[in-house]
Amino acid sequence: MSDILESPRPAAGGAALAGGFAQPVVDAQFVFRSVMEAFSRPGRSIALPTRVAPPPPLTAEAGAIALALFDQDTPIWCDAPLAGDPALRNWLAFHTGAPVASGPDQAAFALISACDRMPSLSGFAQGTAEYPDRSTTLIMMVDTLMSRDIVRLEGPGIEETETIAPAPLPVNFRDQVRANHALFPRGVDILFASPGKIAALPRSTRIRANASREG
Numbered sequence: 001m002s003d004i005l006e007s008p009r010p011a012a013g014g015a016a017l018a019g020g021f022a023q024p025v026v027d028a029q030f031v032f033r034s035v036m037e038a039f040s041r042p043g044r045s046i047a048l049p050t051r052v053a054p055p056p057p058l059t060a061e062a063g064a065i066a067l068a069l070f071d072q073d074t075p076i077w078c079d080a081p082l083a084g085d086p087a088l089r090n091w092l093a094f095h096t097g098a099p100v101a102s103g104p105d106q107a108a109f110a111l112i113s114a115c116d117r118m119p120s121l122s123g124f125a126q127g128t129a130e131y132p133d134r135s136t137t138l139i140m141m142v143d144t145l146m147s148r149d150i151v152r153l154e155g156p157g158i159e160e161t162e163t164i165a166p167a168p169l170p171v172n173f174r175d176q177v178r179a180n181h182a183l184f185p186r187g188v189d190i191l192f193a194s195p196g197k198i199a200a201l202p203r204s205t206r207i208r209a210n211a212s213r214e215g
Contacts, residue, residue: 019053020095021067027051031068035191038200043153043162045145045197055087057113061193062141063091069137070096070109077107077124077136081114104136112140116168121176124188132185135203142166145194155181155205164199166192174207181206 021027031048038046054063070076076098082088092098101107104124112118118140127135147167151174154161170176180187180203187203 017094019055019063019091021052021064024067027064028068031064034198035065035068035200038191038198039189039202040157041162042155042157042200042202042205043164045199047196048193048198049196055085055091057081057085057141058088058091058111059113059141059193059195061195061198062111062113062139065139065191065193065198066092066098066109066111067095070098072097072099074108075099075101075106077101077104077110079110079112079114079118082111107136110136110138112138115140115142115166116170118170121180121188126183126188127186129186132187135186135188137189137191139191139193140166142192142194143168145192145197145199152208153201153205154208157202158205161208164192164201166194166199177201177207 031051034046034048038044048061048064050060050064052060052063052067054060054066058066070092076092077100078088089100098109104110104119107125110124121138124136124138125134127133145164145166147165149167149169150163150165152161152163184203189203190201192199192201
């Protein structure tokens with residue numbers, strides 16, 4: 001994580017100051033607990049009430065996760081629609097202090113707004129055998145967790161099977177998830193942020209071999 005660019009300076013005025021947590025400590029703890037619950041129960045939808053109002057195209061749910069998890073020690077990478085918005089860059093800099101990574105393979109967290117056009121999972125930091133935690137956690141903004149493209153999951157934290165159906169996604173996303181799981185304990189972790197809900201897909205979770213489209 002050494003190839004990091006300096007964080008942009010927040011713009012003066014109210015634009016960067018507005019839209020954060022009303023009660024920073026309490027709200028951050030609530031969001032953090034929700035994220036931890038999502039990762040402990042992969043694939044399950046966890047309610048996340050809207051608590052912030054970031055500049056678009058960052059969604060309220062993804063913004064709340066950013067405020068709860070990002071800090072000056074977590075380099076972040078944003079996809080093109082997010083990185084191209086100065087107001088958003090200033091908002092993240094002011095509220096989190098997180099430095100901007102030079103590329104996805106240098107990021108502790110990645111914010112993805114155009115999931116159907118995102119880089120391959122293999123292009124993000126994968127961690128190492130000695131330090132598997134030095135990998136990227138992707139925060140993917142999706143329209144829904146209940147599309148018709150259902151995927152059945154199994155693995156730690158899942159009693160038998162769990163289903164997940166986020167959309168939109170890249171056309172080869174299932175193959176990417178299988179390849180990511182094959183790297184375990186290395187690999188990326190994924191957090192889907194949809195309107196009012198989140199769901200996690202950690203690297204330890206696998207897609208069932210006979211999983212097929214349903215509906």
